[in-house]
Amino acid sequence: MQQTWEYIEAYFTQALSAEERKTFEVRCAEDAAFAKEVAFYLTARSAAREVLIAEKQKSFAERAMPQQVMVKTALIKKMALRKWISYVAAACIILFVGAYFILKSPAPQQLASQYVKVHFTILSQTMDASRDSLQLGIAAYNSQDYQRALMLFEGVRRNDAANSDAKKYAGLAYLQTKNYDKALECFKELSGMKGLYSNSGDFLQAVTLLQRNNPGDKESAKALLQKVVQENKEGSKQASEWLAQW
Amino acid sequence: MLPADATIIYGLKADYPERCKQEKILYKAYEYFVDEGCRKYRLTYEDSFSAYSDAFLSAVQNIINDRFDGHSSLKTYFYQIFSNKCIDLVRKNTTNKNEVHKAAPLPEMLYQLPDSARDIIEGMMTRELKATIKAQLEVIGDKCKEILLLYEDGLTDREIAEQLSYNNAAVAKTTRLRCLEKLRTKVLV
Numbered sequence: 001m002q003q004t005w006e007y008i009e010a011y012f013t014q015a016l017s018a019e020e021r022k023t024f025e026v027r028c029a030e031d032a033a034f035a036k037e038v039a040f041y042l043t044a045r046s047a048a049r050e051v052l053i054a055e056k057q058k059s060f061a062e063r064a065m066p067q068q069v070m071v072k073t074a075l076i077k078k079m080a081l082r083k084w085i086s087y088v089a090a091a092c093i094i095l096f097v098g099a100y101f102i103l104k105s106p107a108p109q110q111l112a113s114q115y116v117k118v119h120f121t122i123l124s125q126t127m128d129a130s131r132d133s134l135q136l137g138i139a140a141y142n143s144q145d146y147q148r149a150l151m152l153f154e155g156v157r158r159n160d161a162a163n164s165d166a167k168k169y170a171g172l173a174y175l176q177t178k179n180y181d182k183a184l185e186c187f188k189e190l191s192g193m194k195g196l197y198s199n200s201g202d203f204l205q206a207v208t209l210l211q212r213n214n215p216g217d218k219e220s221a222k223a224l225l226q227k228v229v230q231e232n233k234e235g236s237k238q239a240s241e242w243l244a245q246w
Numbered sequence: 247m248l249p250a251d252a253t254i255i256y257g258l259k260a261d262y263p264e265r266c267k268q269e270k271i272l273y274k275a276y277e278y279f280v281d282e283g284c285r286k287y288r289l290t291y292e293d294s295f296s297a298y299s300d301a302f303l304s305a306v307q308n309i310i311n312d313r314f315d316g317h318s319s320l321k322t323y324f325y326q327i328f329s330n331k332c333i334d335l336v337r338k339n340t341t342n343k344n345e346v347h348k349a350a351p352l353p354e355m356l357y358q359l360p361d362s363a364r365d366i367i368e369g370m371m372t373r374e375l376k377a378t379i380k381a382q383l384e385v386i387g388d389k390c391k392e393i394l395l396l397y398e399d400g401l402t403d404r405e406i407a408e409q410l411s412y413n414n415a416a417v418a419k420t421t422r423l424r425c426l427e428k429l430r431t432k433v434l435v
Contacts, residue, residue, distance in 0.1 A: 006423065025359060046371075053300070
């Protein structure tokens with residue numbers, strides 16, 4: 001039986017190969033006894049998590065130790081003065097940095113990095129599909145829990161090759177975790193998809209290359225951005241703005 | 247990052263007893279989020295409390311695993327996770343109002359399975375099964391309960407071995423899976 005638990009655990013910790021995962025999934029669907037063990041494993045994990053939360057709440061409910069309260073009060077007093085000093089310092093820094101950036105036009109790498117921060121820190125979520133893996137992935141992504149988001153996006157990407165959103169979101173999560181090679185792999189797949197109403201694959205590849213900034217990446221990014229503008233693909237407006245500042 | 251944040255983060259990444267101490271400070275410091283959840287998202291106190299606890303565990307796990315980049319304060323980060331958990335609950339309450347009492351809340355691991363397998367497994371994960379498992383966890387023995395909860399708290403088998411003085415991670419893993427089997431025997435047989 002121990003081997004069964006190890007096997008189930010290996011699946012959920014992503015320790016199985018793609019082929020082994022497929023076999024596991026088929027077995028869940030076709031072997032009722034095995035499915036029952038998987039259901040038990042997941043329910044036991046979920047139950048243990050609830051018991052853990054309850055126990056933590058119980059232990060946290062005790063009064064904070066007086067020593068900690070004193071440390072906290074002292075910290076708050078110290079912080080009041082520090083706060084003002086840091087506000088003034090921050091205002092000065094913002095003025096200098098602002099003036100620097102206004103006077104100097106940013107490099108394409110900076111523009112790309114800024115673009116990712118502004119447009120891809122939060123992904124839009126729908127309100128109608130709470131049990132959908134993509135939506136759960138988006139929720140995890142928006143909570144900056146990129147590993148969990150990747151687990152969910154990769155699950156969809158693996159099981160539904162025609163799902164362009166899964167490729168895009170997985171790529172973005174890799175981009176956020178600075179795993180540029182994997183991000184490029186996802187965006188290349190996206191770019192190769194035919195028949196999409198709108199395809200941001202090439203533009204996102206360019207953004208990734210600019211962020212990676214390896215030798216030759218800047219040139220490849222430029223070529224991709226030019227392609228996006230020429231073919232009027234998604235991101236063409238942004239691409240022409242960047243090319244103008246190149 | 248605030249100096250107090252740095253102390254908490256440092257403590258959370260230290261050994262388990264220090265982590266537990268810092269967890270307590272963090273948990274108490276932002277407990278007022280629960281009222282915020284009731285007021286802003288119109289959740290019941292129980293739901294808001296559950297969102298807070300869940301967000302707390304996620305935040306701690308993220309910090310320990312270096313997934314908190316320190317670009318915002320701990321409070322902002324924690325609040326963002328809490329806020330997302332509240333939105334999830336609001337969505338669940340509005341879209342599955344009639345189903346909510348039938349099935350147990352699903353662990354996210356389940357979403358790794360493709361739809362066909364997931365539906366089958368999901369059908370077997372009842373509230374009754376979970377209630378029985380929770381009851382049996384209380385009588386399975388302190389050692390077994392402790393090792394299963396430590397694993398759920400995000401400790402690796404190596405860390406469990408250190409915490410519970412086992413020889414190595416392999417021994418901890420074997421013991422943990424034996425405890426799982428013991429639990430299954432009590433519940434399913």
